[in-house]
Amino acid sequence: MRRATRLARRFGGGGRVSMQATRVAERAVYRLMSHLKILPLANEWKEESESRLMRASQQHYFYADRDGIFEPAAALGDEVAKGDLAGTVLNPETPAQPGTKVLFPASGTWICGRAIGRVRRGDCLGHLLADVSRDEILAAE
Structure with a gap:
């Protein structure tokens, strides 16, 4: 065979x-x-x-803390800093309420974002990768 x-x-x-x-x-x-x-x-x-050598850890993931629609404020591939605006979770059922801002939890490159706009509390909205040196990788082994 x-x-x-x-x-x-x-x-x-x-x-x-x-x-x-x-x-x-x-x-x-x-x-x-x-x-x-x-x-x-x-x-x-x-x-x-x-x-580039890059890695992600749990600190590089960010999540919705309420139900709604996630409106990104940055694009995949953007270099971002900790505290920059990642986007806003809007609630179409209560349009008069202001949206909830979502901030990037760390600095890095935004490489993965949620493809579906509608989110529920706890949904992953995306994650970053951070540059790492060969020495850092070898030291971790």
């Missing part, structure tokens, strides 16, 4: 596909196939790209 090898990875998210995410996925697949000696690497995929 012949075995099939499968490779899977999630690129993008939130029920959307972007040109940038597609390009990243293509580059990764072609570079992997070259590394495994399946295909020679075409020139368009040879260009080096910047890489």
Whole structure:
């Protein structure tokens, strides 16, 4: 019996596909196939790209503290500082009430955000990644 090898990875998210995410996925697949000696690497995929070591811990996640609709104040990929406005939870059932501000709990890069606007108390609204050095990673091992 012949075995099939499968490779899977999630690129993008939130029920959307972007040109940038597609390009990243293509580059990764072609570079992997070259590394495994399946295909020679075409020139368009040879260009080096910047890489960063990043990590998330529980302090990088932020949550809704009431039911409503989350309106982000920043975009995915933005560099943010602790205390910056992440967005506002609005309640459409009581539109005269002011929204509840949600602040970023730490500094970092906003890399994941909730795709569905309607939130319930306790729902994760997103999380950040923070840069880390190789020395910090080695010291943690």
